Amino acid sequence: KIPEVTIMRLSSYSRVLNDALAKGDKIISSKGISALTGVSPDQVRKDFAYFGEFGVRGIGYNIEELKNNISKIIGTDRNWKVAIAGLGHLGGSLVSYPGFLTRGFIMAGIFDVKNIGEKYGNLYVEHIDNFETIAKKVGFDLGIIVVPKEFAQNVADIMIKSGIKAILNFAPIMLDVPENVEIKNVDLSMFLEMLSYYMSIKM
Amino acid sequence: KIPEVTIMRLSSYSRVLNDALAKGDKIISSKGISALTGVSPDQVRKDFAYFGEFGVRGIGYNIEELKNNISKIIGTDRNWKVAIAGLGHLGGSLVSYPGFLTRGFIMAGIFDVKNIGEKYGNLYVEHIDNFETIAKKVGFDLGIIVVPKEFAQNVADIMIKSGIKAILNFAPIMLDVPENVEIKNVDLSMFLEMLSYYMSIKM
Numbered sequence: 001k002i003p004e005v006t007i008m009r010l011s012s013y014s015r016v017l018n019d020a021l022a023k024g025d026k027i028i029s030s031k032g033i034s035a036l037t038g039v040s041p042d043q044v045r046k047d048f049a050y051f052g053e054f055g056v057r058g059i060g061y062n063i064e065e066l067k068n069n070i071s072k073i074i075g076t077d078r079n080w081k082v083a084i085a086g087l088g089h090l091g092g093s094l095v096s097y098p099g100f101l102t103r104g105f106i107m108a109g110i111f112d113v114k115n116i117g118e119k120y121g122n123l124y125v126e127h128i129d130n131f132e133t134i135a136k137k138v139g140f141d142l143g144i145i146v147v148p149k150e151f152a153q154n155v156a157d158i159m160i161k162s163g164i165k166a167i168l169n170f171a172p173i174m175l176d177v178p179e180n181v182e183i184k185n186v187d188l189s190m191f192l193e194m195l196s197y198y199m200s201i202k203m
Numbered sequence: 204k205i206p207e208v209t210i211m212r213l214s215s216y217s218r219v220l221n222d223a224l225a226k227g228d229k230i231i232s233s234k235g236i237s238a239l240t241g242v243s244p245d246q247v248r249k250d251f252a253y254f255g256e257f258g259v260r261g262i263g264y265n266i267e268e269l270k271n272n273i274s275k276i277i278g279t280d281r282n283w284k285v286a287i288a289g290l291g292h293l294g295g296s297l298v299s300y301p302g303f304l305t306r307g308f309i310m311a312g313i314f315d316v317k318n319i320g321e322k323y324g325n326l327y328v329e330h331i332d333n334f335e336t337i338a339k340k341v342g343f344d345l346g347i348i349v350v351p352k353e354f355a356q357n358v359a360d361i362m363i364k365s366g367i368k369a370i371l372n373f374a375p376i377m378l379d380v381p382e383n384v385e386i387k388n389v390d391l392s393m394f395l396e397m398l399s400y401y402m403s404i405k406m
């Protein structure tokens with residue numbers, strides 16, 4: 001099992017390679033990847049070598065090949081059906097974010113307790129009470145929790161009961177989940193803390 | 204300069220310690236911190252030893268002392284004034300997120316091109332064209348960019364011109380900034396990719 005921080009670097013490489021490919025580039029150097037991701041060229045080369053990618057000395061790496069190999073590793077070489085619970089501010093931003101779709105994460109179900117029937121793309125907002133029924137029909141792979149924290153555990157229980165094994169949680173609460181369910185808690189203040197750290201060492 | 208991944212761990216510890224303190228706990232073990240953050244007890248002890256925190260064998264660490272030391276390192280032992288540009292879905296979620304305020308990140312300016320004059324807490328939405336004037340009065344430390352990507356560079360230029368040295372960017376575009384400006388790009392799909400990685404290795 002690859003360390004989490006390596007997966008995060010692979011995710012950054014993947015983003016950079018997609019951008020380069022979109023611009024029509026064919027080759028990229030470890031220096032180029034380093035400049036665009038902030039990862040040292042050494043670490044970039046180490047990561048790629050670990051996954052069997054060795055590039056051509058003095059030339060670099062074939063972008064398409066690199067991108068495909070990384071996608072296989074992080075699982076973005078296939079589509080995943082995502083259920084999102086909570087269509088408030090944050091949820092509203094996530095359902096319309098094209099970055100998820102381009103990486104194979106397809107919004108396949110939107111659940112809330114209000115605005116039922118509202119249309120988003122080709123989806124309609126469903127009531128959370130109908131989660132299990134809809135999950136049986138659609139088959140969700142991943143769940144995203146963006147409801148107020150007092151409802152987060154209950155929503156997690158519903159998702160897990162319907163077979164979801166991986167959850168992205170934005171609610172500021174530690175969720176209680178079985179051992180075989182992967183949960184990732186996102187706290188955006190962590191990013192602000194990374195900035196305040198840099199600001200305070202510069203003072 | 205501490206590696207970014209260490210700062211991210213410190214941020215997780217800080218969150219866990221704050222929760223424990225709120226519950227009235229006084230002591231915590233490296234095992235306890237490990238269980239709540241997913242960081243190995245070994246790494247937890249390593250991190251704390253590096254910062255001069257050694258705990259008491261068989262007992263653990265003093266939560267208050269640990270929390271205060273970490274806050275000093277990541278800069279959350281003081282307040283920072285934050286300007287946010289773009290009060291759409293994502294921006295709307297960020298201005299009302301209590302997690303920022305509890306860590307000393309104070310929303311001190313909200314800017315958009317519409318809904319000018321709308322009230323949020325004790326702030327009014329201002330037009331981005333007035334950024335510089337307001338920045339002179341308020342003195343922003345950090346900027347958050349949550350506008351559509353086509354406007355992000357322009358907003359970054361405005362923030363930097365007014366003296367902001369650290370920016371959190373959510374727009375899916377690489378921003379061009381001077382060497383002395385710290386920029387952190389957040390892509391939430393990275394978290395979904397961490398989940399798809401775990402899902403694919405389990406298959």
Ligand SMILES: NC(=O)c1ccc[n+]([C@@H]2O[C@H](COP(=O)([O-])OP(=O)(O)OC[C@H]3O[C@@H](n4cnc5c(N)ncnc54)[C@H](O)[C@@H]3O)[C@@H](O)[C@H]2O)c1
Nearest residue numbers: 086087088089090112128147148149171186187188296300
């Ligand atoms: N992790 C972070 O950094 C961060 C940042 C901002 C917000 N948040 C958190 O994300 C969550 C959402 O934030 P927001 O600003 O979008 O809040 P919001 O109040 O705008 O949206 C919450 C939505 O959840 C819906 N909801 C309530 N109970 C529900 C249930 N049982 N099932 C389905 N939907 C339900 C509400 O009707 C509403 O539409 C909150 O928990 C907030 O604290 C986290």
Ligand SMILES: NC(=O)c1ccc[n+]([C@@H]2O[C@H](COP(=O)([O-])OP(=O)(O)OC[C@H]3O[C@@H](n4cnc5c(N)ncnc54)[C@H](O)[C@@H]3O)[C@@H](O)[C@H]2O)c1
Nearest residue numbers: 093097289290291292293315331350351352374389390391
């Ligand atoms: N990084 C991620 O994972 C992630 C996830 C979701 C959204 N996003 C990005 O975050 C940004 C905001 O997303 P959203 O869903 O809130 O979009 P949104 O369209 O709801 O909000 C954008 C807001 O910016 C305002 N705006 C436009 N031009 C402006 C300017 N020059 N100055 C100030 N404000 C201006 C708009 O009036 C609007 O209120 C987008 O760039 C989106 O792609 C990123």
